[in-house]
Amino acid sequence: MPLVSYQVPGASARAGITFDRLGATLSTLTLIALVLLPVVTLQPNRILPGEGVELEQLARYPTFMLFLGLLILTLTGVTVVSRHWIRLGLATLTLLALVVATGSIASPLLDNRGAFARLALGSGFWAIGLLLGLMMTDAVVKMGLSARWRLVIVTVCLGAIVSVLSSGLWDHLSLMLEYRNQERFWAQGGRHLLLAFGSVLPALLIGVPLGIGCHRSAALRTFMIPLLSLLQTIPSLAMFGLLMIPLTLLTQAFPVLNELGIRGIGAAPAVLALFLYSLLPIVSNTAAGFDGLNPAVIDAARGMGMNARQRLWQVQLPLALPVMLSGLRIVVTMNIGLVAVAGLIGGGGYGTYIFQGLGQTATDLVLLGTLPTIVLAFVAALVIDTLIEFSRKERG
Amino acid sequence: MMRSLAVTWVGTLAPLACLLYLAVAASTLEPLLMPLAPEGAPTIYARDSFINLIGWHLMLVFIAIASASIIAISAAILVSRPAGRDFLPLARSLANLGQTLPPVAVLALAVPAVGFGAWPTLIALFLYGLLPIFENTLAGLSQVSAEVKEAARGLGMSPLQRLWQVELPLALPVIITGVRLSIIISVGTATIGSTVAAKGLGEVIIAGLLTDNLAFVLQGGIIVALMAMVLDALLRKVEQKIRRT
Numbered sequence: 292m293p294l295v296s297y298q299v300p301g302a303s304a305r306a307g308i309t310f311d312r313l314g315a316t317l318s319t320l321t322l323i324a325l326v327l328l329p330v331v332t333l334q335p336n337r338i339l340p341g342e343g344v345e346l347e348q349l350a351r352y353p354t355f356m357l358f359l360g361l362l363i364l365t366l367t368g369v370t371v372v373s374r375h376w377i378r379l380g381l382a383t384l385t386l387l388a389l390v391v392a393t394g395s396i397a398s399p400l401l402d403n404r405g406a407f408a409r410l411a412l413g414s415g416f417w418a419i420g421l422l423l424g425l426m427m428t429d430a431v432v433k434m435g436l437s438a439r440w441r442l443v444i445v446t447v448c449l450g451a452i453v454s455v456l457s458s459g460l461w462d463h464l465s466l467m468l469e470y471r472n473q474e475r476f477w478a479q480g481g482r483h484l485l486l487a488f489g490s491v492l493p494a495l496l497i498g499v500p501l502g503i504g505c506h507r508s509a510a511l512r513t514f515m516i517p518l519l520s521l522l523q524t525i526p527s528l529a530m531f532g533l534l535m536i537p538l539t540l541l542t543q544a545f546p547v548l549n550e551l552g553i554r555g556i557g558a559a560p561a562v563l564a565l566f567l568y569s570l571l572p573i574v575s576n577t578a579a580g581f582d583g584l585n586p587a588v589i590d591a592a593r594g595m596g597m598n599a600r601q602r603l604w605q606v607q608l609p610l611a612l613p614v615m616l617s618g619l620r621i622v623v624t625m626n627i628g629l630v631a632v633a634g635l636i637g638g639g640g641y642g643t644y645i646f647q648g649l650g651q652t653a654t655d656l657v658l659l660g661t662l663p664t665i666v667l668a669f670v671a672a673l674v675i676d677t678l679i680e681f682s683r684k685e686r687g
Numbered sequence: 688m689m690r691s692l693a694v695t696w697v698g699t700l701a702p703l704a705c706l707l708y709l710a711v712a713a714s715t716l717e718p719l720l721m722p723l724a725p726e727g728a729p730t731i732y733a734r735d736s737f738i739n740l741i742g743w744h745l746m747l748v749f750i751a752i753a754s755a756s757i758i759a760i761s762a763a764i765l766v767s768r769p770a771g772r773d774f775l776p777l778a779r780s781l782a783n784l785g786q787t788l789p790p791v792a793v794l795a796l797a798v799p800a801v802g803f804g805a806w807p808t809l810i811a812l813f814l815y816g817l818l819p820i821f822e823n824t825l826a827g828l829s830q831v832s833a834e835v836k837e838a839a840r841g842l843g844m845s846p847l848q849r850l851w852q853v854e855l856p857l858a859l860p861v862i863i864t865g866v867r868l869s870i871i872i873s874v875g876t877a878t879i880g881s882t883v884a885a886k887g888l889g890e891v892i893i894a895g896l897l898t899d900n901l902a903f904v905l906q907g908g909i910i911v912a913l914m915a916m917v918l919d920a921l922l923r924k925v926e927q928k929i930r931r932t
Contacts, residue, residue, distance in 0.1 A: 313773040414800065428784070429777040524919045525912040526875030532892045532908035536723065536901055555901075628789025632879060636896060645795045649883055654799040661792045672787040 313429060314369035314378075321366060321422045328415035331393055333400065334465065336407040338652055343413055344400065354395045358388040362419075369426050379430035383448065386423045389416070390455050397463035409465035411655065438676035445673060449666070469655035473644065480663060483640035486633065487626040487667075490562045494569035494622065499615070501570070502577025503603075512578065519571040527564065527632045534560040535636065561633035568629065569622045576618025580611030612682040620675040627668040631660070641667075699920040706913040710737045713906060724902040732891045732903050737910060743886035744914070747805065748873045751812030756866055759817045763824035764850065779825070785818040790876040798883050808880030808887075815876060816869040823865025827858025860930045867922035874915045888914070 329343025349355045365381040372378060397410045431441060461467045470476060505512040525533075539555030542548045553559045584607060592606045634642020644660030647653075709716075717730045724730045765771040766778045793815050797807035831854050839853045855862075881889030888911045895903025 311773060313777060316774075425777065425781075428780055432776045432780045521916060521919075524871050524915045526878045526915055528875070528878045528889055528892055529908040529911040529915075532895065532904040533912065536905050539901060556896075624787045624789075628791060631789055631791045635879075635882065635893075642791070645791065646882060649795065649798060652803075657795050657799060661795045664789055665787075665792050668787045668789055669784070 308371050309373040311370055311373070314371075314426070317422055317426055317429075318366035318370050321362070321419055324415055324418035324422065325362070328418055329413035330415040330419070331396070331400070332411050332413040333404065334409045334411050335405075337409065337465070337469075337655070341409075341411050341413070343415075349396060352392070352396045352399070354388075354392040358385065358392040361385040361388045365423070365426070369429075375430040375434045379427055379434070382423050382426040382430065386420060386427070386448075387451060387455075389419060389423070390452065391460065394455065394460035394462075394464065397461070401463060409468060410463060411465040438673065438680045442673050442677050445670065449670075465655045466658055469653070469659050473656075473659065476659070479639065479641055479643065480667070483627070483630050483642075483664070483667065486558060486561055486630045486638060486640055487565070487623065490565035490569055490626065491619070491622060494566050494573055495619075498570050498573030499577050502574040502615075503581060505574060505578040506581035516571075516575060516578075519574060522567050523571045527568075527629050528635065530564040530567070531560050531633060531636050534563050538563075557637045558633075558639065560636060561630065561638040564633075565626050565629055568625065572618040572621040572625075573615075576621075577611065577615050580614030581607060583614060584610055609682075609685070613679050616675060616679045616682060620672055620679070623671045623675060624668045627664065627671060631664045634660070699917065699924065702913045702916045702920070706741075706910065706917055709906070709910050709913070710741060713737060716906075720902040720905065723905060724900050725898070728898065728900050730902045732894065732906060734894070735886075735890075737888075737891075740886065740888045740891065741910070741914060744874070744877055744888050744911075747808055747812060747877050747880070747885060747887060748870060751809050752816045752866065752869050752873055755813050755816035755869060756820055759820035759865075760824050760862065762817075763821050763828065767825060767828045768846075778821070782818055782822045782825070785815075788815075790815045790872060791879055794876060794879060794883065803884045805880075805885045807883050808877060808885035811880070812873045812876055816873055819868040819872070820862065820865040823861050823868075824858065827861030828854055830861070831857045860926055863922070863926045863929060867919065867926065870922065871915060871919055874911070874918065878911050 326346070330346075330349060331344050332341030333344060334341035350359070361381070362385050365378075365385045368381045369378050393412060393416060401408055401410055431444065436444070455461065456467065473479075501511075501515060505515055522530075535555045538553065538559055542553060542555060588610070589602060589606060592602045597605065630638065630640045631642035631645055634640055634644075634646050641660040641664045644656050645664075646660075648656030648658075648660060714731050720730045762778070766775045790811065794807060794811035797810040797814075801807050801810060835853060835857070836849060839849045844852065877885065877887050878889035878892070881887055881893050888907055891907030891910070892904050895901065895905075895907060
């Protein structure tokens with residue numbers, strides 16, 4: 292037998308079979324969800340609640356059986372297999388099989404049910420999808436992948452889902468029917484991002500100098516930080532409402548503003564509110580980033596003959612960048628969520644669908660607004676994580 | 688010292704006084720708000736008293752955050768013990784992922800699950816409230832130094848005693864910060880909860896938006912904002928007090 296003296300103790304256990312308590316828990320929950328919750332529901336029309344389709348009825352379809360087979364394999368895998376890439380692969384495949392299976396059973400199930408009948412995704416679909424997502428997350432975390440690779444995996448998964456959706460496989464599911472009713476879906480997405488990022492640039496232009504100021508002057512800091520935290524405590528709906536009033540009065544006094552597109556309701560109060568909310572994370576993280584710099588490095592820069600401006604641009608800002616970027620991450624994810632609330636005051640974006648859907652009790656319309664909002668926030672956070680990683684690497 | 692104390696007490700009491708004044712005597716401001724209301728429309732929201740609405744709003748927040756605190760703190764304790772180590776990496780990254788989840792999305796998703804009314808709001812407040820408390824409890828527990836824990840072990844304390852008498856008291860200020868963050872976020876989310884028919888101050892703002900009545904929007908907005916400020920200031924005081932002892 293060859294000697295494996297270079298092997299780390301415990302590595303052999305890691306390479307073979309284990310018993311994973313987390314995997315066992317998630318598997319049990321998945322089985323409970325599969326048995327108790329309906330994967331799909333049949334709705335008589337768009338508004339009325341649906342009736343769950345029995346599991347045995349679903350098991351007649353070969354694509355669903357394929358999904359069930361893969362699911363059992365995955366549940367066993369996450370419980371006993373210790374290689375994380377195997378777990379990740381199994382869970383991802385199963386999720387894809389779930390998406391394909393629910394799509395392919397729609398049209399046979401809807402046969403002879405009338406023109407208004409819809410097949411909707413049930414709580415079982417979301418619960419199993421979420422649990423598979425958790426298994427994937429756990430595998431990715433334990434593999435210790437960098438943000439770049441996580442971004443690649445998420446992009447591939449999203450690409451796979453989009454290609455399934457655009458292949459027409461899900462066309463008979465109520466969510467896609469709802470999507471086809473909304474011609475402005477992608478335009479709303481653009482507007483959502485425009486509103487979320489529209490306030491970030493001015494907030495950076497004002498917040499970064501303010502943050503550097505707070506780093507240099509204790510007096511400015513004791514004044515600014517509590518003031519900005521106070522702004523942050525104001526609930527978003529109240530902030531939108533309070534900003535509507537001066538803006539409305541202004542536009543009544545100066546109708547010219549109206550022609551510029553500035554109105555009491557809509558985008559103007561939303562962007563202004565987001566700008567105010569964005570200041571605290573930017574200012575405090577800029578100040579914290581500058582506080583954390585090693586004075587010896589700045590002394591060295593001075594010794595090399597750099598003037599104050601050169602030190603700021605070539606030494607301090609690049610070194611403080613990772614901390615500043617994590618402030619930006621807070622701002623961007625927060626703004627994407629808050630733009631959804633701005634749908635209430637006519638700001639546009641995916642919030643429009645959420646509140647329209649709530650008003651009409653149309654679950655699919657609510658989902659059509661909620662899911663893209665979550666995806667946007669999630670991807671934006673991951674992109675910034677990748678930027679943070681690069682900025683750390685450059686720093687060495 | 689005396690002066691800074693006075694300043695911070697003013698910071699709490701001034702918004703509290705304004706809040707109480709508005710809650711009981713908003714009608715005295717009618718002449719001021721009149722120009723903001725449309726012709727012939729009421730100036731002061733009258734479908735429910737502000738005291739009632741504040742009560743509902745606070746009750747939703749406290750029920751949700753009290754239960755979220757119990758669950759989140761126990762979960763954080765569990766995953767930081769040797770027995771829960773398998774769950775720690777996933778729990779950490781979930782807390783991180785959860786922060787990218789917009790509160791309004793949680794609220795909107797709760798409606799299809801349980802219908803309209805107070806329930807979806809309670810569920811959204813509860814779920815979203817878990818994250819800051821869990822994360823801060825974990826951070827608080829992990830910042831207790833190994834030497835301190837070792838010393839407690841040396842004194843012959845059992846694991847349970849170490850947790851109750853050493854780790855939790857040391858982590859408490861950070862935990863309270865998490866609870867404060869959760870409460871402030873919840874006050875905001877509960878305001879949006881009025882769109883799904885939960886009782887609370889949001890309904891004044893929503894009524895104003897629906898009927899183009901800026902007077903309603905203003906009074907609702909000011910009362911919610913003041914309430915959030917008072918809660919924030921009070922909880923910061925509690926935090927300070929604990930940190931000092």
